[in-house]
Amino acid sequence: MAGQDRENASEEVRREIKPSGTWFFIDNHLCKLITKNRGMNIAYLFDLIDQKEKTMLLSDFKKNKKRAYTVIDSSRLLKIGKKQIERYVKAGLIPPPIGAVPGGKRTFSKKSYYSEDHIFEIRDFLSTIHRGRPRKDGKITNSTLTEQELRANMGDALMLYTRTKDGEFIPVWSEQVY
Numbered sequence: 295m296a297g298q299d300r301e302n303a304s305e306e307v308r309r310e311i312k313p314s315g316t317w318f319f320i321d322n323h324l325c326k327l328i329t330k331n332r333g334m335n336i337a338y339l340f341d342l343i344d345q346k347e348k349t350m351l352l353s354d355f356k357k358n359k360k361r362a363y364t365v366i367d368s369s370r371l372l373k374i375g376k377k378q379i380e381r382y383v384k385a386g387l388i389p390p391p392i393g394a395v396p397g398g399k400r401t402f403s404k405k406s407y408y409s410e411d412h413i414f415e416i417r418d419f420l421s422t423i424h425r426g427r428p429r430k431d432g433k434i435t436n437s438t439l440t441e442q443e444l445r446a447n448m449g450d451a452l453m454l455y456t457r458t459k460d461g462e463f464i465p466v467w468s469e470q471v472y
Contacts, residue, residue, distance in 0.1 A: 312360035
């Protein structure tokens, strides 16, 4: 019984948060990749904001694309709840996600996406919020991920952790993956 719990926990740790495979952000516009032709070095895209089909060089597409994450995946990356993201959007503290409908509006039945840049902006905002009771010295205490940890969660960096005697994991080494 205890072995099964350990296996389930290790599956949760190994499960990687993956971006969308068909939706990307190009110049802050949500675009759907229709097809790509490697031989001709062309990518065919549909820009959802402008409602136009676009073509661009595949090499330029690979350089300029920003990955798109759903709101749920974004909340997992940032290690906060989906409802918390919705509260911050409603309060106007973070930008709303861009919906996968014409004009980029959010609707109930369609998914909404954040780009990598939006997720880093949200992380920067979360680092300014104090968690728990106010401190006597007025400083901020929070449990937000560092930028390196967020990059590692996105798959852009490698992090090596070690376990202390208390059972807490602390990062001891990181590397950028290109």
